[in-house]
Amino acid sequence: MASLPNGGGAAASGSCGARPVDKEVDFANYFCTYAYLYHQKEMLCDRVRMDAYHSAVFRNAPHFQGKVVLDVGTGSGILAIWSAQAGARKVYAVEATNMAEHARELARANGVTDIVEVIQGTVEDVDLPEKVDVIISEWMGYFLLRESMFDSVICARDRWLKPDGVMYPSHARMWLAPIRTGLGDKKREDFDIAMDDWSLFVQDTQTYYGVNMNALTKAYRAEHEKYYLKSSIWNNLHPNQVIGQPAAIKEIDCLTATVDEIREVRAQVTLPIRMEARLSALAGWFDVHFRGSAQNPGVEEVELTTAPDEHGGTHWGQQVFLLTPPLSVTKGDNVNVSFSMVRSKENHRLMDMEFTYELHELSGRKHPAVKTKMYLE
């Protein structure tokens, strides 16, 4: 999934479940970005992503040979074309936006129009003439679930996948880890500057064009706190910034997961610290696996990970959640974290989170728990 500046509005309409329906808003805020080749290119240039999907399809070609495939959100059509090249008999390539026209053109230029049928529409709305053996999709957002596109994949699976069909990817996990980073220092500095600036504006002038603006100071602070300190920060971290043991906070079997299972994520984990450091944030990332199903396993399991990587990483990067204040930690300490992530009420494709973290020193000293809200926007 692309690094969209905004996750969009309410959910697309369709025949799957009771979901908020405002298709127009969703097209204006969410889908519109995907209609640009500029954004598709960002994903096409992510070599980690491309290598993983390419290996997943071609090393597991028996899953595709002679089979019917559904590509949910085909974008440029890349996964549909690979499926055809791997031997699929028929590929339904569904795309909500006008990118469908480019996908059609790409299929034509690559000689697979007899196999790849591009259908423009939301997957919730389209009708296929038959059930499929494979569903392939690249639906993952920041920290896996931002953008909530997996809902659409679940819908497609429940409507169109044969009982012995397979999902590409088949499994997904979310990870949380304690990290050191200087990112927060800059953000705190920017926040202080913004507040100083406001103070000058409201206090030095007493009245601004005859109006006392002080009544808005609290709201301005809250707005800036959210923007600078409580919104997650995108970063491709170096592995040596991870100062303790990462923990898996959610595991998803794409063949059986339900929307209820992913609407809210809650976890309680203990993160053992491995070195003396300033614990300044928690970082979140995900991985997905392509391993077929228990009934229909693949030839070779392939992993796509977005974990910190010294060779560069992916366009998803990691999400950095600042801890205010940072904590001094040392090897042998433990950080207990309670975590919740729910969809924003205003926009189901964005996430509201809450972290409670509590440092237990090796010495036995327990620090008071700190609770903080964060936003994945």
Ligand SMILES: C[S@@+](CC[C@H](N)C(=O)[O-])C[C@H]1O[C@@H](n2cnc3c(N)ncnc32)[C@H](O)[C@@H]1O
């Ligand atoms: C992350 S992009 C992946 C594009 C392409 N499959 C690839 O791997 O390069 C997701 C695509 O899915 C489309 N999409 C998202 N939700 C959809 C839905 N409910 N129905 C149809 N297309 C959808 C978006 O417009 C976007 O082009």
